Amino acid sequence: MQIGFAGLGAVVHTAYLPALQRLGRADTLCYGFDPDPARAPTGIQRCTSLEGLLAQSLDILFITTSSTSHLPVLQQALASPVPRICVEKPVVASLAQMSQLNQLLGDPAHARRVLALDHWMVRNSWLAPNAVNPAWQAQDGQDARLPLALADISRIEGFLQEPSGLNAAGEPIALNFATGEPDTRQLQHPDGVILDTGTHVLALLREIIHHLGGEDTLQLHLTHCKDRLGRPIVRTDLVTAEGEAHLQGRLGGITTDIWLNKYAGAAGGQKGFALHLRDGRVIRLNRQGNADVLSVSHGAQTQQWSLPGPIYDHCLGAVLNPAGPFTQAAALTRRRMAEVTLLLQIQQLLRGPH
Secondary structure (H helix, E strand, O other), X not given: OEEEXXXXXXXXXXXXXXXXXXXXXXXXXXXXXXXXXOOOOOOOEEOOOHHHHHOOOOOEEEEOOOHHHHHHHHHHHHXXXXXXXXXXXXXXXXXXXXXHHHHHOOOXXXXXXXXXXXXXXXXXXXXXXXXXXXXXXXXXXXXXXXXXXXXXXXXXXXXXXXXXXXXXXXXXXXXXXXXXOEOOXXXXXXXXXXXXXXXXXXXXXXXXXXXXXXXXXXXXXXXXXEEOOOOEOOOOOOOEOEEEEEEEEEEOOEEEEEEEEXXXXXXXXXXXXXXEEOOOOEEEEEEEOOEEEEEEEEOOEEXXXXXXXXXXXXXXXXXXXXXXXXXXXXXXXXXXXXXXXHHHHHHHHHHOOO
């Protein structure tokens, strides 16, 4: 298999390449291009141009540039013979780009080739008819049955509250999600939590609703938002990234709260959801160490399952599988586009038209 990476930033060398190594893809050749010559991760044959990358006999291309460059790279990729194209989240970075993307993917031949990728989509592998997927490891003696219908859910909470550190001035700084090391990037709009991490939570929750046969309706509004230093975002500010936000509304007709925080301090690390059921049970998914942990609690009783391994390992394992998400790429991409559109509209209301 031959894989291409358009963009060779942090996500490639901290997430993609380690995942490919852990998956044991010994037959994989990786090619890449980045306009910054300093970006040359070990394990990737670097091309001198995007055109040179697209001229390789690639089986799949991952667009891993900055979010504002996703669309122009995708436009070039669709003019090439590459059969499968994955676009990292968010699929585009503005409403104007979303309008162009809608026109581009109006061609069914294009739509079949493009997957708007959010690696949290694969975290729903626990969903199975009346049971937990056997890939999840149950606690000793636990019943693996988990009957769930959409009508059972009374309320949804989604959360991505990331641990953070402090710089020399005592100010909060982000940590790399894969390594835990200080993230030296200076995040700016549009890459604050609304678009950058809100996409993860929405993808996770909406795929649950879709799996259970629910509607694709989206209704969310912003209740509060702060920057990295805890200050409100000023209208007309098109530079400062949001550091914390709370979204509230309804997904598929179900009352929903989404909590996003890139600077949650040492108490951070919550990455998942809580489904509150009408019978009093609560189904939770969260990260604990290097595993996803699923639990069902009802009073003092708790059932628990775990799925070891980094999320990107499970994600790439699924994407590279011929029976994986590319079999429904057009539908998945449309759902991701609807989510990004809503988040971009929320940003417009927060900051003013732009």
